[in-house]
Amino acid sequence: MRIELRVNGEPCEADVWAGESLLYVLRERLGYPGSKNACEQGECGSCSVLYDGKLVCSCLVLAAQADGHQVVTVEGLGEDGRLHRVQEAFVAAGAVQCGFCTPGLVVAAVDLLAHNASPNDDEIREALSGNLCRCTGYAKIFDAVRLAAGT
Amino acid sequence: MQEEATTLGAVDVLTPRTLEEALRLKSETPGAVPIQGGTDVMVELNFDRARPPALLNLNEVAALRGWSRTNGRVSLGAGLTYAEAMEHPLAELLPALAEAARTVGGPQIRNRGTVGGNLGTASPAGDALPPLLVAGAEVNVASVRGERTLPLHEFLVGPKRNALAEDELIVGVSVAAGAGRETFLKVGPRNAMVIAVVSLALRVVDGELLAAFGSAGPVPALVRAPLEEASSFPEQVAAAASPIDDVRGTAAYRRHALRILAGRALDRCLA
Numbered sequence: 001m002r003i004e005l006r007v008n009g010e011p012c013e014a015d016v017w018a019g020e021s022l023l024y025v026l027r028e029r030l031g032y033p034g035s036k037n038a039c040e041q042g043e044c045g046s047c048s049v050l051y052d053g054k055l056v057c058s059c060l061v062l063a064a065q066a067d068g069h070q071v072v073t074v075e076g077l078g079e080d081g082r083l084h085r086v087q088e089a090f091v092a093a094g095a096v097q098c099g100f101c102t103p104g105l106v107v108a109a110v111d112l113l114a115h116n117a118s119p120n121d122d123e124i125r126e127a128l129s130g131n132l133c134r135c136t137g138y139a140k141i142f143d144a145v146r147l148a149a150g151t
Numbered sequence: 152m153q154e155e156a157t158t159l160g161a162v163d164v165l166t167p168r169t170l171e172e173a174l175r176l177k178s179e180t181p182g183a184v185p186i187q188g189g190t191d192v193m194v195e196l197n198f199d200r201a202r203p204p205a206l207l208n209l210n211e212v213a214a215l216r217g218w219s220r221t222n223g224r225v226s227l228g229a230g231l232t233y234a235e236a237m238e239h240p241l242a243e244l245l246p247a248l249a250e251a252a253r254t255v256g257g258p259q260i261r262n263r264g265t266v267g268g269n270l271g272t273a274s275p276a277g278d279a280l281p282p283l284l285v286a287g288a289e290v291n292v293a294s295v296r297g298e299r300t301l302p303l304h305e306f307l308v309g310p311k312r313n314a315l316a317e318d319e320l321i322v323g324v325s326v327a328a329g330a331g332r333e334t335f336l337k338v339g340p341r342n343a344m345v346i347a348v349v350s351l352a353l354r355v356v357d358g359e360l361l362a363a364f365g366s367a368g369p370v371p372a373l374v375r376a377p378l379e380e381a382s383s384f385p386e387q388v389a390a391a392a393s394p395i396d397d398v399r400g401t402a403a404y405r406r407h408a409l410r411i412l413a414g415r416a417l418d419r420c421l422a
Binding site for chain 2: 001017018019021040041042045048054055056057059062064108126127129131
């Protein structure tokens with residue numbers, strides 16, 4: 001089946017197998033490999049994207065459910081070739097070890113700061129609770145979110 | 152035969168725009184698996200555990216969304232997400248449901264997972280189910296043959312089994328707004344991203360104690376007692392459970408934890 005969606009503001013079309021996920025469409029059919037494929041069951045948050053403005057695991061969105069909808073991936077966060085301030089903060093704070101969880105955490109942190117400009121540590125913890133870092137680099141990830149928030 | 156059941160390409164997606172169309176499609180293709188937030192169904196697909204002939208994508212059916220309030224009852228659409236159940240003013244009307252919703256997965260899951268999906272999956276661990284049970288929930292289901300309403304305890308017929316006929320869809324659930332005090336508690340290895348080892352909702356209303364537990368029997372179940380029996384109520388709740396040993400905990404631990412949770416819930420609601 002054919003679906004039409006907007007990814008990072010750009011209209012896209014893809015021929016998909018009806019049972020596949022939005023994550024598969026993004027990575028394998030549309031050339032957006034930023035969202036990572038790890039658990040495929042919504043446990044790790046590595047595939048986090050904004051779907052109609054809401055933070056979701058793209059592995060749990062059926063491709064057909066994205067037909068006619070808007071998706072923002074980690075590739076679409078920056079503007080004019082510049083990194084988003086959350087991405088800059090992750091670099092500055094060294095909040096990256098192996099890097100596999102980073103795109104999902106960046107998208108989740110962007111979503112947090114869009115709703116809460118100056119979160120406290122409990123709020124950061126709850127907002128990032130759906131994202132796992134297998135290197136357990138959470139301390140620097142928290143530093144990065146605080147840095148981006150300016151708190 | 153098993154290979155045949157998992158052949159790629161066997162799945163079709165049906166995306167109705169109205170409830171009427173959804174019911175017609177479900178009637179024509181009874182094997183179609185309804186999908187709303189996808190937090191359960193997609194896991195089955197991604198891991199090749201299920202290859203239904205069709206998926207019935209309910210995301211575009213506006214009639215299944217949101218909630219409304221009439222005559223002291225609150226009607227929740229099947230497509231109400233956990234994130235929406237946590238929002239003002241619904242969270243004040245159904246505080247135990249809001250507390251339970253906040254323990255579901257993480258933000259990504261709560262933005263997609265729905266109350267209707269929790270009912271459809273009918274897991275003994277479904278976090279929304281104990282709060283709905285203590286709120287006197289009635290499940291509204293529909294098919295091309297018409298609508299019917301059944302109490303939640305009749306809807307939940309076994310572990311991951313519900314009373315839906317093959318042509319029926321869950322439209323929503325209606326509950327009595329929280330006229331008294333109520334709360335929800337859950338035990339798990341961490342605060343997020345866990346299936347309940349055991350869970351408990353308590354409502355105190357009109358001199359009556361209503362508790363419902365999850366992950367401590369084949370279905371979430373209700374225990375009632377007069378307010379005067381508050382001191383023995385934790386024991387009654389633990390005695391009513393029929394937990395099993397599994398990977399998440401032992402039966403003995405679950406019964407013990409239920410007793411403790413019931414005591415804490417009473418402290419909260421009777422304070």
